[in-house]
Amino acid sequence: MKHCFSLLAAGILTVSLAYTASAQTAVPAAPATTSPAQEQTAAAPVKVEAAVLPPKKMTAADYKLQVQTSDKVLAGNPKNEEALLARAKAHLQLKDYPDAIKDYNAAIKLNPTNTDAYYNRGLAHLKNEEITPAIGDLSKVIRLRPDDKEAFFARGVAKMQMSNNKSALGDFAKVITLDPNYADAYEYRGICYASINKPKEAQKDLEKAVQLNPAAAKSLRKYGKK
Template sequence: MIEMKALSKIILFVIFTFTISSCGKNETELVEEGRNLMATESYAEAIKSFNKALSKNPNNYTALNAKGVALLRIGQLEESVLTFDQAINVDSTDYRAFYNRSNTLRMLANDNGAMVDLDRAIALQPNVADLYINRGAILFKYGEFDRALFDFEFALRIEPQNALIFLNKGKAELRINNPDDAIFDLKKAIEINAEYAEAYYWLGLAELARDNRTQGCQYLASAESLAFEGASDAIAQNCVQ
């Protein structure tokens, strides 16, 4: 009985100590705790940490922005947008919540809203390549290839070794019937990333657009070997005798 009482005291002391420790964290420590949890993809737990930080300071921009990203990661898109709204209300001069909200809006099929946010983010921070990549992707989706090219070209000035940008630029060049420029860009993408299946696929299409069937089919075969969806159909349509 004495041993059981002693054990109970130890357990209660540990629980009490843990509670004191958790409650004693300041908002900065709670935000950092949430970020560490996000790094391990523990998004629901991260949200709890951000909520604790926000209970201490509802205007903590960093906590609001990070919470919005965590909500996006677990698919709570509407709540994610509302959280980014709060962050922007706290500080409308920081581009991050605009950028992150644009990603959520794209997932909600609100491309117009995403474009507005990307425009605002670029006005606030014009030296972030991802902003131009995403805006260019939306423009490409709606057939505005010249405007998309402008964004991809600007992104390349910021990140000249980004294979994704060369891929996107090559696709846009091909859409405006510039296969030579497309081939240059797509080969650059492969030079940076030799396993870039989608780049091989589009490079194959570009060579086919130049009536270079042999080379085009070789690139499509490379895309197929790298398991790119659509490569087999393209080979069946263009390369099978």
């Protein structure tokens, strides 16, 4: 399944960004020293957009700066959930998976109902090849949001890493039910079918994947009918 994991590495974090686009957080700026007069006119703490994905693509330097900004906030308030989530996201994008998991652990302890945190921690575990906890987190998201196609997809990929392809088929089928144009779900389900010796089903799914995303042609050549 190395090919599958390389596909995952190429695209799963993009999925993560799309998944959390509607629930972005901002990191409060680190406290600044002010005069008494300034304190009287200060209505609220200044916030900086450290976790919000800007119109242009963030670079590694941007994410490193996001970590530094969050560090300053957390030095003054270790229980600042927004800063923990922002730093966790930056660590995830920088491929610092153990640090991302630590921050998501802390954020979830503060807010056990944050499904985005469970989802992204699941991705961090998956990217760090910790499959069992990844499936646990993704299953938690699915229990709380049973129509979450991204969680079903990521859990299906995790099951493939455990060679549990028959169970993964069900997750990819659910994704396709929720979104009939989800190209990656057809591609991965096709690979699963090929692995359990169902070439007709594999061919059908892989051809559909190519229709939706020409880049899936590589999988069709590798796993389709010879």
